[in-house]
Amino acid sequence: MDTWRLKKEGFELSEAARDGNRFLCANGYMGLRGTVEEADKREFPAITLANVYDRYRDRWREPVNAPSCLFVRLSMNGRALRLAEKQPKGHIAEIDYRHGIYRRDTDFGPVRLRSERFVSMAQHHLLADRLRLDIAEDGELEILTGISTDIWDINGPHLFGAAFTKGEALGCLAVTGEKGISVAAAQCIQKDFDAEEAFRQKDDCVIRVLRRRVKRGETLTLSVFAAVCTSLDGEAPDRTAESISIEAKRQGFDACLTAHKAVWEDIWARSEVTVEGDDAAAQALHASQYHLNCIAPRHAHALSIPARGLSGQTYKGAIFWDSEMFFFPMFVYTQPEIARSLLRYRIETLGGALAKAKEYGYRGAYYAWESQEGGAEGCTNFNVVDVFTHRPVRTYFRDKQIHISGDIAYALRKYYEITGDRSLLEEGGARVILECARFYLSRANCRLDAESVEYADVIGPDEYHERVSNNAFTNQIARYCMLSALKLEEIFRDTPDVLRAIRDELKYENDWELLKKASAAIREPVKRDGVTEQFDGYFGLEDCSVETVRGRLADPREYWGGDHGVAGTTQVIKQADVIAMLALFPELYEDGEVAANWAYYEPRTEHGSSLSACMYALTACRIGRLNEAWELFMRTASIDILGGGKEWAGEIYIGGTHPASNGGAWMIAALGFAGLTMRNGIPEVHPNLPAQLTHLRFPITSAGKRYMVDVSREGGRIEPL
């Protein structure tokens, strides 16, 4: 078994959307869905751009898809050769995880088409595809390629006023409807055969048409070099795109591919988790690390990763807490510059968080639940559509999910502890922690007649229970945020003036005193037989199984959560909540308490979010439930091999890759199986190797030093590299 590849034989139109995710190529700047060159809109082809958002009319804002500039359509004797139209004699698609290369091999009968393509890691504006055509019959071959703005969008159109040019490269320049961002694409080709060449131009495309009489036995090679730029990258994106595509053609496909592969080799050298004993696990880890690495913002210094990565426009292209909780750990231990970019995104969008707090009548930083450009909240008040009335349902994710600010402060502190690098705190990180802590001061609920601080009317990680009070996770993350703010005094003890200047600028003196008082007064959760109550009154809810709750659905597409949902009035939860708290703060809880909570909550958890299994697996490792941990690990790591998950919300496509699971797979392997942890700035391992594995190795970076973690049946060690 080649653990570095995923191959799939055959083609079904109904699987095309899923394959678009499985076979994704991306480089952090953009994602090219894994559809075939000739795909039409039914297959959801897209080149999704990072950090370019647009809102069409009153629909929700979403990422912009670039003009289609890598399509190729073949026809022979006037008959289109298209997978979606007829079963080919044979079709194999493959993604090469090691080097981020998509390959296909399709035998259409008259023509066998083999291609390989990539989204360049070396030149982030570049996409390239090399097609090899083996001719099996004489005939008239036609090849269409070019640039089109007639593209698939969930909420589009987003590209307007497209102007096309034709020189050595074809070019396209359009602007987005909402903010007038210019989006440019260019494309040129290289071929090893003669052909009659013609051009067609319409309002929405410019097409290059190649025609040639071909003979059985001939082999033709065509390379397509496309480039995408936007006005967010600099001036004249159309000229930049044009020159990049021409330069790529000049260098040639092989040279571009070599440069691209070199970057991937470096990525793997820094991050590869090697396992022995189970090839499926090895493949799943490669898949997970590939999918997370390929969407990392390597070209930008202050950018984060959307919840569905760059696999499309789903989830509004928004940044969720997934970034800090699930993407951040792998990056901070393997490629801290990327972890830094994720957090710098938060630092640079502090303004949006301050504005959101103000909107709700609070002080400090209330980070968006679904953060888009500038930190603007992308989440609406109506996130669910009722399946019976087709009316939007008021949900409280936007208003009440207050743990996000604490999650960000948590990651900022972890960044410092793992990297030993204080500069991020100096360059805005400390300010973010202080403003988040201030938000928790301001959001705190007190009583006239009692001393304790509470957080009423919130939503914890388990979103099925809306508007609860004293969610254990939320109270803990709020406390930790406050303590992290106070901890800055220690972190900056050698240069107290730096911190003092920040505090002065933020007019923080009163709040500093309040932090001391409040952090000590936050309500502790109720515990019963060692089990932490998820929120006030949770134990009083109907106690029934996930299957009982599922059995009450009147419609399979019904939303489970909220007061109307089947789970909302029971103890059945969507995802890890108390367990997430135990996983994030292992030092605060004894093993016995973790075990008691695990035994209580796991059977009550639907795992209806890809954020759930990882937290259960991490805690399972700690308490020796290694078979369960293994099962959860495989479920987590295989998710983007299997495809699927929740793909549709009513009429809306919500499928995509699962970066949180991708990150979760690394977390389970590294933090769970190897038991990697930091103690006083030094990494340690406390292995919990499941029976299925004989060996586990992975590199890490901590405080600027590189190490290799090596865990086997004999134990674990960390050696400097």
Place this chain on the structure above:
Amino acid sequence: MDTWRLKKEGFELSEAARDGNRFLCANGYMGLRGTVEEADKREFPAITLANVYDRYRDRWREPVNAPSCLFVRLSMNGRALRLAEKQPKGHIAEIDYRHGIYRRDTDFGPVRLRSERFVSMAQHHLLADRLRLDIAEDGELEILTGISTDIWDINGPHLFGAAFTKGEALGCLAVTGEKGISVAAAQCIQKDFDAEEAFRQKDDCVIRVLRRRVKRGETLTLSVFAAVCTSLDGEAPDRTAESISIEAKRQGFDACLTAHKAVWEDIWARSEVTVEGDDAAAQALHASQYHLNCIAPRHAHALSIPARGLSGQTYKGAIFWDSEMFFFPMFVYTQPEIARSLLRYRIETLGGALAKAKEYGYRGAYYAWESQEGGAEGCTNFNVVDVFTHRPVRTYFRDKQIHISGDIAYALRKYYEITGDRSLLEEGGARVILECARFYLSRANCRLDAESVEYADVIGPDEYHERVSNNAFTNQIARYCMLSALKLEEIFRDTPDVLRAIRDELKYENDWELLKKASAAIREPVKRDGVTEQFDGYFGLEDCSVETVRGRLADPREYWGGDHGVAGTTQVIKQADVIAMLALFPELYEDGEVAANWAYYEPRTEHGSSLSACMYALTACRIGRLNEAWELFMRTASIDILGGGKEWAGEIYIGGTHPASNGGAWMIAALGFAGLTMRNGIPEVHPNLPAQLTHLRFPITSAGKRYMVDVSREGGRIEPL
């Protein structure tokens, strides 16, 4: 037009339930629904007992219906004479509002049946019916009467182990399932004709069978005397019931009726509102005052009135804020001993309110939203059934409707101000006010970083908007409750030791200081162009018409409120909320402000509760919108003439009389049209007489003195009686 009667010709089975309410007879101890003597369960016949509750299995607790002991069934030559079976030649039913007498006149053909019956105001255990049979054909007449426990219940059965006896009176003794309360009934008859008499006894009934060959032209008279007692009234309720029925028979129907009528004459002398200029209005006022007076607890010193009076088991027989807000005003001004009983019910059920506060983690008295015996909360967490999924829906009426405690404190203070009688405060009333104020201290939401006191996560009078913050009405009633607690110092200034003893007993010293601070710090509502925002964020909700909202219903039976309801996310409200606040605290708001709020809120109000129109009418009077006030008055006062309103909630019958509207009619006439108000302990009038009336007169009592209020086109005056 006889404004003292409501007559109805004809009979439709589909109208029988509604007629049961229209033609109700009651005396505060029990209510006899206005169904015909031979009615079966399809017609919802019942004798509903005040203050006797029972819970059957896991269904909700409801009032107990007494054994059926006033039924009479006729047959002629073996053919049943029953209205529900065939159209009679003629049928007229009538309720005599002046004396609380139900009469019927039914021509079955072979027999014409005329009866008159009442539930005695002079002997509260007694029901009596006199039937006159005019024979039109020769034949074999059979008359069945007796006692049966096979009765209509919404959530029953409630009566178990019935034992029947047969002496001069028939007797029945059964016990309720939940608490084993004994419920006894007895019945005897008096007749002016000979008949063959036989008895039948089964498990659930004892029947007296009279048989006689009758001749055309004969007239027979039969009187039935029934009595109902329970073990809550004293020992041996079966013997008490028996002796009451026998004693009534001994006195005879006319003597019993005379005693009954005398009480009604006294009631009217003390409370009748006389209007001239509009007979429909006069009749509607008689109807309203009849319905409210007939359910007043004259036999008990600490009893209140359920939301649907004694017209059945609907609304769980529970006591709502209707008591203090809508029943109390007429009684306190006309029959203060009844107002006192309503409030003593609250004093005696303080324990239930303390327990409810504790259940939710608060101190003080949190009165039940639906109060049953002992103040127990009858409201469940699931008050609505979803019409699409048939699943119960989580509602927050029980948890969040915190204004009820303040409503009670408000009435206690008004009782003192209007009657000048401090004894009720001394006998527990002050304690209730203090404990209610303490609840508001405890329930107050504060922030660490701000001084103001807020009430987050509440439901105001407009129940369509659940879980809102700083509902203007709620904040105002909480503040008034606190100020009323502090006001006790002034009320008890001549005997400070009395108050001090109460405060010491309640360990109130710290709270007293807190009250001063908190009452001054409660958040004022947002105002925009003189319009008070109903709660935080209300103005930001979708602003659309009631009709727009109605048009969005996917099912006409859908619940409008909550996050899922069509109204919940709009500015459309169920009932007066800000307007109720303006009506209750007229001295705090200028006319212009009232006018601005009226103009804003009225078009946005569904008036989906019978509590709504009255508040709009009162405020309309004040600002000179007299045509609108008149329309609202007529709608309010006519409700139990027209019948109807919301009668079904899915499969559940929720119809009944509307005591809140009954009280509201008096309030509009007295407080609105006459403008009755108290100033420094003296009643005053400020007339707003609508064009439809030429004269308005009604007696009141204040500070032990009786007055006649007289309002005409020339103005208003109050004269001692």
